[in-house]
Amino acid sequence: MSAEVLKPEIESRVVKKVARRIIPFLGLAYFVNYLDRTNxxxxxxxxxxxxxxxxxxFGLASGLFFxxxxxxxxxxxxxxxxxxxxxxxxxxMLTxxxxxxAMAFVPTAEWLYGLRILLGIAEAGFxxxxxxxMTMWFPRAYRxxxxxxxLLALPVSSALGAPLSSAIIQYWDGLFGLSGWRVMFLVEGLPAVLLAVVTWFYLTDRPSxxxxxxxxxxxxxxxxxxxxDSEKVGHVSxxxxxxxxxxxxxVLGLVYFGITYGLYSLSFFLPSIVAGFKKTFDTDFSLVTTGLxxxxxxxxxxxxxxxxSRHSDRTGERIWHVAIPTLIGAVxxxxxxxxxxxxTTMLAVTVNAVGVFCALPVFWYLPSTFLTGAGAAAGIAIVNSVGNMSGFGAPYVTGWLFDATGNARAGLWVVGGVMLLAVVLVVVLRSRVGAAASGDETPEMNHRAQNQH
Known part of the structure; x- marks a missing residue:
């Protein structure tokens, strides 16, 4: 068999085998991770x-995690x-x-603040x-x-976690002599401990x-x-x-800040916005209905x-696949x-969510175009750190504006403005670093990815 025939055959087989083993497990871990962070x-x-x-x-407690x-x-x-x-x-995962x-047992707001800080320390790096x-296991054309x-685990965690958490709070109130929200923290924290044990035996560090x-x-x-790794353009070794x-x-950190500002504002305050429909629109939703x-x-x-993300892979284009959905979310x-x-209110919120979630997987392709080795470990962490400053800023600013004005309007205007800034920065990145380093691929790479999926 010729090398030209052999390579595509083994490539397809290996990528599928690795994806089937790694992606579902990591997705489950991220599902639990995001649920524990935002419940x-x-x-x-x-x-x-x-x-x-x-x-x-509440905004302070939410943000102190970060x-x-x-x-x-x-x-x-x-x-x-x-x-x-x-x-x-x-x-x-264990910590x-x-x-x-342990958040099930906080007696005061101060204890809540302390445990949220510790939770952030524990989750750091996940x-x-x-x-x-993933960059150690998947060739660039598939990432x-x-x-x-x-990253589907993120919206799925919120989509399933919201009704699950609200049901636990409503129907298990009084279990173990605890309030419903305390039971929720206890029940939703334990899966991470179990997954930590599985991780120890299941994951493999490198392909070799x-x-x-x-x-x-x-x-x-x-x-x-x-x-x-040897072919990366302008790479950081x-x-x-x-x-x-x-x-x-x-710059990538600031772009990520803008995208996640919208994400965390939704994650932490959307339940309150929906609960506020009672005052604004004279609705009477139960806690479970609110979660749904x-x-x-x-x-x-x-x-x-x-x-x-499939469309981005088919076209090989990255920058505009980040900028366009972020712009739609901002507007x-x-x-x-x-x-x-x-x-109609939820329709507008849903369009924003679509913008945020469409931008995320394409965005995270960009650092791998020029970062390798320990530089990649540090660089990806820096991007995530700068971006997740929004995790403190978004809930605190939104909560403060809510208290100051009595409604969510000012906070949502800020969300739109910060996301718009991210659009400007990602377009600037495209013009400053060139097509290869900003994530646009050659037609050959694009054709190869299409043939394998």
Whole structure:
């Protein structure tokens, strides 16, 4: 058999085998991760009275998670690079699961603040670590689509987690002598502990160590990934210092800040906005119904994410596949302020969610075009750290504006403005670094990806 025939055959076989083993498991882990991070938004509906939280205090509690998260993000990702994904991701999951469950027992707002900081420290490094891990297993032509499948866990976590969490709060109130929101924290924290044990035995650090790949498959995948690393345009090598001083890393961080500002505003405050329909539109939704309504934008966003990431892979274009949905999200969210019914308000919110979720998987392709080795570990963590500053800013600013004005209007205008800034920055990135480093691929790479999927 000729090399030309053999390579596509083994390529297709290896990518499918690796994807089937890795993507579902990592997606499940991210599902639990995001649920434990954001379920405080639904807990708020009953927790606030018990702990005496104002909107500003709740925004602070939500955002404090990201203080610990940001401080330990880069060190955690460098530790993953040194100790291996299997050990480090298992450690991350164990500690965040224990702390998430411990939130069931907070007696005061101050204890809530402290545990949210510790939860951020515990979770630091998980998401960028998984992204780094994926670059160690998948050739570049397949990453956007496969990242899109992995990132499906984010909207699915919100779509399923919202009704699940609200049902636990409503129907398990009093279980173990605890309030419903406390039971929710306890029940939803334990799966991470169980997954930590599974991770220890299931994940493999690198292709060369994979007993579940044949020798020729391991050899092909290792050689392919090494070849791609050597071909990166203007790449940042294993130097952490070079990653820290590369302007592209920081610009990408600011772009991610704008995209996730919209994400965290929705995740933390959408339950409150829906609950506010009672005053605005004279509705009377139960807690479970509120959870189901909150799930809709995330469910639609999940479907859109799959199709958009596939379209990006088919065309080989990246920058505009980030800019266009982010622009749509930025423009749509202020329209929610002027709708005259719950349906049209949620329609505008759903369009915003579609914009956010479509941009995410394509965005995370961009750092891998010029980062390698320890530089990739540091650079991806920096991008994630800068971007996740919005996780503190979005809930705190939105909560403060809610208290100051009595409604969500000012906060949603800020969301639109910050997302619009991200659009400008990603277009600037396209013009400053050139097509290859900004993620646009050659027709040959594009044709190859289409043939294999």
């Amino acid at each position: 405080i938004g639904l807990a708020k509906l009953t927790m606030s009275d018990e702990l005496g939280l104002t909107e500003t205090m 203080i610990g998260y940001l401080l330990f993000e880069v060190p955690s990702n460098l530790a993953l690079h040194k100790f291996g994904a299997r050990r480090w991701i298992a450690r991350i 965040w699961g224990v702390i998430a469950a 998401f960028p670590g998984v992204l780094l891990y 956007v689509r496969l990242m899109g499948l992995f 160590q994979a007993t579940w790949l044949d020798d020729d498959e391991k050899a092909w995948l290792t050689a392919e990934l090494e070849s791609e 294993g130097s952490v210092r070079r990653a820290l001083t590369d302007a592209r890393v920081w 309504i909150v799930a809709v934008p995330f469910a639609v966003g999940a479907v859109a994410m799959v199709f958009w 749509s969210i202020p329209f929610a302020l002027y709708m005259d019914s719950p349906f």
